[in-house]
Amino acid sequence: MNWNWTLLDAGRFKLDGGSMFGVVPKGLWSRFCKPDEHNCLPYCCNCVLLEKDEKRILIESGYGVGWSDKEKQMFGMDESTILTALVGAGIEPDSIDTLILSHLHFDHAAGATLLPNAQVVVQKQEWEDALANRSTMSKTYLPRVLESIKDRVELVEGKTLYTDGITLTPRIGHTWGIQSIEVETDGGTLCFASDLIPDHHHVGLAFSMGYDMLPWENKMTKQSFLEEAYADSWTLVLCHDITHPVVRVIKNEKNAFALEPVTDFSRNQ
Numbered sequence: 483m484n485w486n487w488t489l490l491d492a493g494r495f496k497l498d499g500g501s502m503f504g505v506v507p508k509g510l511w512s513r514f515c516k517p518d519e520h521n522c523l524p525y526c527c528n529c530v531l532l533e534k535d536e537k538r539i540l541i542e543s544g545y546g547v548g549w550s551d552k553e554k555q556m557f558g559m560d561e562s563t564i565l566t567a568l569v570g571a572g573i574e575p576d577s578i579d580t581l582i583l584s585h586l587h588f589d590h591a592a593g594a595t596l597l598p599n600a601q602v603v604v605q606k607q608e609w610e611d612a613l614a615n616r617s618t619m620s621k622t623y624l625p626r627v628l629e630s631i632k633d634r635v636e637l638v639e640g641k642t643l644y645t646d647g648i649t650l651t652p653r654i655g656h657t658w659g660i661q662s663i664e665v666e667t668d669g670g671t672l673c674f675a676s677d678l679i680p681d682h683h684h685v686g687l688a689f690s691m692g693y694d695m696l697p698w699e700n701k702m703t704k705q706s707f708l709e710e711a712y713a714d715s716w717t718l719v720l721c722h723d724i725t726h727p728v729v730r731v732i733k734n735e736k737n738a739f740a741l742e743p744v745t746d747f748s749r750n751q
């Protein structure tokens with residue numbers, strides 16, 4: 483039996499457009515993403531609920547709670563979290579016993595404090611980098627979050643068949659320890675590639691983010707990832723995309739990779 487999946491939106495927020503597009507000039511990215519008066523762009527925190535038999539696993543947890551009014555305003559955070567998303571989908575949050583995180587940046591991992599029953603699965607490399615605060619961003623690995631999960635973290639190393647039908651794959655670039663999650667579903671492989679391709683505007687190989695620790699490696703990883711996803715017809719969930727959360731990889735008229743929206747999926751937000 484395969485995994486059933488549901489898309490959950492664990493909160494809206496805004497990030498600086500320049501940071502999101504790294505070396506891509508604003509003259510180019512602002513043609514298809516219109517920034518607000520503060521040069522920010524709107525994003526969401528897409529998560530995926532997996533269900534099979536009595537088992538429930540969550541991929542990602544969004545930015546969670548515990549933010550000051552100033553921070554909420556700065557990031558344009560709304561009041562929704564992974565808790566409101568789960569309740570909206572009719573899921574008892576305490577029934578989640580496993581939370582798989584792609585990496586430990588706050589907008590992916592901070593919601594883990596809201597799911598105290600969940601074992602948190604992450605790459606060992608990512609855990610060690612988070613504890614050492616090894617990042618060009620000073621406040622993305624949050625000590626309060628790491629403290630909350632330290633006694634329930636389950637570390638994996640390298641490519642791992644985590645459980646039947648769920649594979650974790652390192653995708654080095656955005657961080658040293660970031661991983662994608664591949665899930666066997668009735669519709670084929672569903673992949674959560676996280677900040678390797680945060681939204682559909684980042685399909686181009688040069689479209690790295692200013693937040694990427696290793697832009698060159700990210701570019702190489704993205705190329706091999708897109709080849710694999712295209713060859714095997716994967717369905718991708720994009721972690722921060724509001725308008726195109728679920729896509730498939732196609733080739734355009736110039737024979738370059740592009741992303742085509744998928745609309746026939748279940749969604750709760």
Ligand SMILES: [Zn+2]
Nearest residue numbers: 585587656677
């Ligand atoms: Zn990140």
